[in-house]
Amino acid sequence: MRTGAGPPRLSSRTVSLTNGGAPRQLTAACVRFNYASASRLFLHTVFCIASVVLGFRISQEISLVVLQFNYVEDTINWFDRNSEDFENFTTAQGLSDPNVPGLSDALEVHETIFDSLPHPDARLPGPLTGLTTPLNASKKTGVQVGRHRILIREWPHPDPSEMMEAYNLIARVQQEQRRLHSVQDWKPVIAITPTYARMFQALHLTGLMHTLSLVRGPVTWIVIEAGGTSKVTAELLSEARVHNVVHLGYPKPMPDKFEARWILESHLRVEGLRFVREKKLEGVVVFADDSNVYSMEFFNLIQKVNWVGVLPMGILGYAGFQDGNNAKSRRRRRGSLLLGVVHKGQVPPKIDLQVQTLAAGNRNGTVDGWHAHRPLPLDWDSGKGTSLLDNRLQWAGFVINARAFWTSEHQTKRPPWLKDWKLWARLKDGVYLDLRSILKDESQVEQLADVGPKDVVRHWWIRMEGRPDFKFPPRWTLDSQPDIVLPARSSPWPEVVLNSTSPSRSTQMKTSSLDSNKSPARDG
Amino acid sequence: MGSFGPSCSLGRECGSAGLKGPRLWNYGFWVGVLVLVLVCLVGGADSEVGHQRISGSAGDVLEDNPVGRLKVFIYDLPSKYNTDWLKKDPRCLTHMFAVEEYLHDFLVESPVRTLNPEDADWFYAPVYTTCDLTPNGLPLPFKSPRVMRSAISYISSHWPYWNRTEGADHFFVVPHDFAACFHYQEEKAIERGILPLLKRATLVQTFGQNHHVCLKEDSIVIPPYAPPERMQTRLTPPSTPRSIFAYFRGLFYDTGNDPEGGYYARGARAAIWENFKDNPLFDISTNHPGTYYEDMQRAIFCLCPLGWAPWSPRLVEGVIFGCIPVIIADDIVLPFADAIPWEKIGVFVAEKDVPVLDRILSTISPEDVLEKQRLLANPAMKQAMLFPRPAQPGDAFHQILNGLARKLPHDPSIFLKPGQSFLNWTEGPLGDLKPWGKDSL
Numbered sequence: 001m002r003t004g005a006g007p008p009r010l011s012s013r014t015v016s017l018t019n020g021g022a023p024r025q026l027t028a029a030c031v032r033f034n035y036a037s038a039s040r041l042f043l044h045t046v047f048c049i050a051s052v053v054l055g056f057r058i059s060q061e062i063s064l065v066v067l068q069f070n071y072v073e074d075t076i077n078w079f080d081r082n083s084e085d086f087e088n089f090t091t092a093q094g095l096s097d098p099n100v101p102g103l104s105d106a107l108e109v110h111e112t113i114f115d116s117l118p119h120p121d122a123r124l125p126g127p128l129t130g131l132t133t134p135l136n137a138s139k140k141t142g143v144q145v146g147r148h149r150i151l152i153r154e155w156p157h158p159d160p161s162e163m164m165e166a167y168n169l170i171a172r173v174q175q176e177q178r179r180l181h182s183v184q185d186w187k188p189v190i191a192i193t194p195t196y197a198r199m200f201q202a203l204h205l206t207g208l209m210h211t212l213s214l215v216r217g218p219v220t221w222i223v224i225e226a227g228g229t230s231k232v233t234a235e236l237l238s239e240a241r242v243h244n245v246v247h248l249g250y251p252k253p254m255p256d257k258f259e260a261r262w263i264l265e266s267h268l269r270v271e272g273l274r275f276v277r278e279k280k281l282e283g284v285v286v287f288a289d290d291s292n293v294y295s296m297e298f299f300n301l302i303q304k305v306n307w308v309g310v311l312p313m314g315i316l317g318y319a320g321f322q323d324g325n326n327a328k329s330r331r332r333r334r335g336s337l338l339l340g341v342v343h344k345g346q347v348p349p350k351i352d353l354q355v356q357t358l359a360a361g362n363r364n365g366t367v368d369g370w371h372a373h374r375p376l377p378l379d380w381d382s383g384k385g386t387s388l389l390d391n392r393l394q395w396a397g398f399v400i401n402a403r404a405f406w407t408s409e410h411q412t413k414r415p416p417w418l419k420d421w422k423l424w425a426r427l428k429d430g431v432y433l434d435l436r437s438i439l440k441d442e443s444q445v446e447q448l449a450d451v452g453p454k455d456v457v458r459h460w461w462i463r464m465e466g467r468p469d470f471k472f473p474p475r476w477t478l479d480s481q482p483d484i485v486l487p488a489r490s491s492p493w494p495e496v497v498l499n500s501t502s503p504s505r506s507t508q509m510k511t512s513s514l515d516s517n518k519s520p521a522r523d524g
Numbered sequence: 525m526g527s528f529g530p531s532c533s534l535g536r537e538c539g540s541a542g543l544k545g546p547r548l549w550n551y552g553f554w555v556g557v558l559v560l561v562l563v564c565l566v567g568g569a570d571s572e573v574g575h576q577r578i579s580g581s582a583g584d585v586l587e588d589n590p591v592g593r594l595k596v597f598i599y600d601l602p603s604k605y606n607t608d609w610l611k612k613d614p615r616c617l618t619h620m621f622a623v624e625e626y627l628h629d630f631l632v633e634s635p636v637r638t639l640n641p642e643d644a645d646w647f648y649a650p651v652y653t654t655c656d657l658t659p660n661g662l663p664l665p666f667k668s669p670r671v672m673r674s675a676i677s678y679i680s681s682h683w684p685y686w687n688r689t690e691g692a693d694h695f696f697v698v699p700h701d702f703a704a705c706f707h708y709q710e711e712k713a714i715e716r717g718i719l720p721l722l723k724r725a726t727l728v729q730t731f732g733q734n735h736h737v738c739l740k741e742d743s744i745v746i747p748p749y750a751p752p753e754r755m756q757t758r759l760t761p762p763s764t765p766r767s768i769f770a771y772f773r774g775l776f777y778d779t780g781n782d783p784e785g786g787y788y789a790r791g792a793r794a795a796i797w798e799n800f801k802d803n804p805l806f807d808i809s810t811n812h813p814g815t816y817y818e819d820m821q822r823a824i825f826c827l828c829p830l831g832w833a834p835w836s837p838r839l840v841e842g843v844i845f846g847c848i849p850v851i852i853a854d855d856i857v858l859p860f861a862d863a864i865p866w867e868k869i870g871v872f873v874a875e876k877d878v879p880v881l882d883r884i885l886s887t888i889s890p891e892d893v894l895e896k897q898r899l900l901a902n903p904a905m906k907q908a909m910l911f912p913r914p915a916q917p918g919d920a921f922h923q924i925l926n927g928l929a930r931k932l933p934h935d936p937s938i939f940l941k942p943g944q945s946f947l948n949w950t951e952g953p954l955g956d957l958k959p960w961g962k963d964s965l
Contacts, residue, residue: 181763
């Protein structure tokens with residue numbers, strides 16, 4: 001419950017808690033020089049030379065014998081007869097009932113000599129069922145056939161320091177796996193998010209924040225807010241655990257209409273790219289709209305990008321309902337993602353998931369075209385007058401090397417088919433800037449993931465609500481105790497419950513006032 | 525000028541006329557040392573590749589090629605000893621003991637086979653003793669001694685090579701629980717002992733426990749059969765992070781056969797359950813997940829405790845999936861123990877140390893764990909545990925042949941002198957002496 005968080009932070013700020021969520025001491029840089037492997041290498045060299053000189057094979061096991069012999073002492077002490085540990089061992093007879101007469105009486109306790117064991121103090125005579133002579137070939141063995149005791153220690157729960165050791169072991173193994181098998185030079189991720197204060201902003205930004213905090217490596221999160229930076233957004237961003245959060249403001253407020261929102265968002269993203277250009281940031285730029293959902297595999301795939309990459313992006317649109325098999329609903333069903341029950345005897349509808357991606361003709365290097373978002377008749381508020389949107393692609397389906405925005409055309413490493421910033425980033429009022437226009441030659445786009453029957457879409461773009469003028473309580477604070485609507489089943493104060501059992505009284509929630517002009521209104 | 529060594533820097537003995545030229549052997553010696561150092565460095569820098577060479581007590585023998593080193597003659601036994609069993613129950617080709625069938629197929633097609641018995645170093649009699657299955661699929665060992673005796677009497681009467689050595693240059697495959705003791709219950713198996721007629725032959729078996737009656741000194745211990753295709757189609761990418769510390773799926777108590785507990789697995793599996801059922805590091809349970817193979821690939825340690833017999837297919841699965849096997853079976857002898865250095869690859873825990881298993885596992889240093897994973901990642905290691913069809917170089921079939929080749933040449937004393945005899949054909953329980961099949965001796 002927050003009542004206020006102080007002045008909104010307008011400048012960028014570094015959070016040095018974690019490096020993309022991983023413990024600090026296990027960044028990739030630490031693996032560069034490893035004393036243990038260097039000493040191993042040195043020992044190997046020494047023994048190799050020694051074996052050549054002496055004429056027979058000397059291996060590293062000799063060093064084990066010499067250097068680690070002292071560990072045998074430690075294991076003996078675990079089972080010191082006089083120590084606490086031994087007394088703490090209890091035994092269980094499995095599922096037998098100790099109160100049943102006869103069983104324990106019939107067992108003969110054998111003091112068998114276990115002299116093949118390393119520490120003779122650890123002899124545990126087990127009651128053997130009826131066997132008076134050991135049946136094994138030689139008496140020297142320590143393994144007997146027959147019933148043995150089930151050893152349970154006194155407190156069979158994990159020791160906290162051992163747990164920590166085990167987790168460190170797991171972390172070290174995973175680090176080695178990353179070193180050997182996954183991407184070697186991890187490019188930092190730059191996420192650009194246009195946002196604006198609205199009903200579901202808290203929901204979306206929280207989700208995106210947690211997603212980005214799981215990404216490996218340093219993540220720079222650039223959030224551009226329409227209507228200027230607000231306290232609300234700043235509070236949300238203060239909890240982000242990424243390497244760097246940049247909260248920028250754009251003076252124009254977000255308009256109400258769907259199409260106009262798209263256009264302004266494209267301008268906001270250019271603002272964010274302007275920041276990338278000014279600071280000359282390195283890495284892969286991801287256009288993470290706040291309502292997007294990412295799988296972690298997405299961030300592994302984008303590491304392969306050279307300049308401009310495209311991934312198939314799922315588009316989650318209006319969820320229609322299946323109500324009968326008549327022609328009207330059949331028309332509706334075509335092309336939209338449906339949620340619903342398929343009744344017995346009905347044929348489930350063919351579901352076409354909307355995906356924005358490169359068209360399949362790219363196998364031999366040519367690009368035939370794009371499969372773009374087609375707003376459906378049922379996509380209310382987006383379906384009207386949307387012929388203009390038919391040529392435009394969403395930014396979120398692309399990833400770009402950050403250098404595309406600040407290296408100039410004269411530098412040799414920049415490809416010639418990328419337009420220069422000054423030529424491309426020309427914002428006109430009311431005109432949607434498509435990221436596609438940065439490419440002079442679309443066949444240079446890299447397809448980072450396949451689209452086929454076995455492949456999965458790894459990130460989704462959801463854009464079905466978003467009007468900034470929806471009324472909602474921006475902060476969920478409770479200034480007073482809410483009234484009881486449903487009485488508790490057994491209330492300690494029955495007289496109070498009996499007096500106020502009218503269910504029609506709705507909960508009153510006072511909303512705190514904000515900087516921007518939002519009126520406190522009906523329940524969200 | 526001072527570069528010619530201290531003797532010259534002293535000054536007095538080195539006038540310009542007394543300077544000794546550099547000796548050729550001097551430079552050659554140091555160049556040789558430099559080359560040696562470089563060679564050894566290159567050989568040691570294999571941790572960058574992710575895996576490491578395996579060499580056991582017999583040396584670096586996993587990748588040896590047995591062709592040319594031995595010759596095997598296969599007796600042509602009547603089909604009642606082999607293929608008739610298969611016709612009766614084709615399940616023998618998919619269970620854990622299918623190696624006896626597959627080794628026969630492999631040897632028939634292999635270049636080590638010779639059709640001239642005078643030329644052969646080893647003789648093989650294909651008898652499928654583990655193919656008499658219950659309706660549930662478990663092999664019944666009750667007829668096996670008689671089948672084996674009948675086969676041996678057949679070969680001793682139709683060819684002279686058995687009587688020449690009384691079986692010392694013959695090998696048999698006995699993959700069942702307690703190998704040539706031919707019983708599934710350990711006490712009965714120990715009572716019976718190894719079939720007396722097989723006393724001198726080499727046995728290829730899955731059971732291995734030191735100081736046990738049912739393991740002969742010169743037996744070759746092999747892994748149980750696990751279908752390679754089934755495992756290889758379920759491999760996940762190696763970059764999947766290993767997040768399970770210790771993994772086990774299987775029974776802890778065998779309530780059917782051991783209702784009181786303490787008998788099954790000598791109480792070790794029950795101890796694992798009782799001590800670690802609440803430990804979040806141990807992912808252990810009795811349920812049968814569909815993602816068993818995938819889970820093993822996400823685990824660092826896979827527990828391989830003994831069951832009714834010390835060996836288990838978990839070892840093979842652990843090796844294929846890169847999960848370090850934690851072997852909890854006292855005195856166990858692991859497959860191909862002379863070719864594979866199991867102490868370097870797996871973790872051995874004594875059965876009485878099971879209550880502190882978590883301490884043992886968490887105090888292994890990360891460097892040791894990575895070393896073991898590197899050894900497990902060696903493709904030669906994985907190949908040596910499998911029985912692929914068609915056979916591939918370095919697989920378990922070849923390891924068996926390598927093991928047989930390492931026993932050559934035979935000691936000349938195995939050939940019997942006239943009048944010498946070691947085997948007693950009437951030794952053993954009376955039930956074994958009953959003849960089996962229509963045309964037995």
